[in-house]
Each structure stands twice: as structure tokens, then as C-alpha cells.
């Protein structure tokens with residue numbers, strides 16, 4: 001029972017943090033399905049918004065980026081749990097099933113008027129600037145700017161977080177890998193802004209994860 005009470009407390013905390021009720025509810029759903037597996041989702045959204053601010057984006061664009069950061073993996077609700085939680089390498093078919101989450105997320109969010117633009121960022125959050133991403137294989141600036149920002153922050157979180165099959169990489173190594181993939185996987189300008197921002201907070205970020213920098 002104690003676990004249940006703790007979870008309710010966590011959900012209440014999350015509710016207090018969210019402004020948009022729909023985004024908040026969907027984000028809670030991700031928490032309950034254990035799909036927010038990395039750092040605290042609102043923390044990631046905050047970084048994405050700060051990168052957007054450095055790029056002088058409008059308040060509307062910043063809100064879309066915040067919402068897309070919070071909900072980018074909502075489509076994983078449509079992917080079989082045994083695939084999402086599978087330790088080790090996925091088969092080709094399993095990977096194809098995981099890739100579907102980008103389109104599922106777009107389909108879930110596009111019908112909500114206030115999230116229509118954010119849904120496009122969700123759709124494209126796994127594109128790569130070299131065109132080798134999914135679902136559309138968009139290249140460089142064809143990829144919505146907000147989606148390029150979410151991609152960087154999401155990848156950083158994934159590298160930093162421990163999964164069932166490996167330990168997190170630590171802040172320094174995660175940032176190094178982001179820089180290594182700047183210009184191929186990620187938008188180089190966004191990596192530069194994000195790395196500068198994260199380097200200023202290495203100790204704080206390390207304390208949010210089990211692994212050391």
C-alpha cells in the first residue's frame with residue numbers, strides 16, 4: 001500500500017507542475033506505464049525550452065517544444081511492452097515495431113487543437129540531419145526545429161539513463177557522444193547550445209542519475 005500512496009503523491013506533484021491539463025494527464029499516463037524512464041520529464045522539457053530561448057523562438061514555439069518534450073514517446077503506449085522492456089538487441093521486426101511510436105504519438109496528439117503543432121514535433125523526433133532517421137527520412141532543416149531540439153535532449157537522457165541491459169554513461173561521456181554525432185545525427189548548432197548549457201550543470205545533472213560524470 002505504501003507504494004500506492006507514494007505514487008499518488010508523485011502524481012499530485014506532477015499535476016502541480018503542469019499548466020496544461022491535457023499534457024499533464026498524458027504525461028502522468030506515461031509515468032504510470034513506466035515510459036518516462038530517464039530523468040524527470042519536466043527537467044528535460046526545461047532544457048529543451050532553454051535551448052529554444054537561446055534560438056529566440058516565440059512563446060508559442062517554446063510551448064510546443066515543451067509539450068513535445070513531455071510527450072514525445074506517448075506513442076510507445078501502442079508498442080508491445082515485451083519489446084520495449086526487452087534486454088539486449090532487438091530483432092529487425094521488433095525495431096520496426098518500436099519505430100512506429102513516432103507515428104502513433106502524432107496520431108494521438110494531432111486531434112487535440114492545442115497540440116496540433118507539437119504533434120508534428122513528436123512525429124519527427126527521430127529524424128536525423130543526415131536523412132537516415134525515421135519516419136520520413138527528412139534532411140537538415142526539413143526537420144522542424146523543435147523536433148531537432150527534442151532529438152538532442154532525448155538522446156542525452158537515453159545515454160545518461162540506466163537501462164535493464166546497461167548502466168548510464170555519465171554526463172561527460174554522454175555530452176562527448178552528442179558532440180561526436182553533431183552534423184550527422186543531430187543539428188550541430190543545437191548540440192553546441194545544449195552542451196554549453198549542460199556543461200554548466202554537470203554536478204547537478206550527475207546528482208539526478210545514479211552514475212557519476
Ligand SMILES: [Fe+2]
Nearest residue numbers: 072073125126
Ligand atoms: Fe522516441
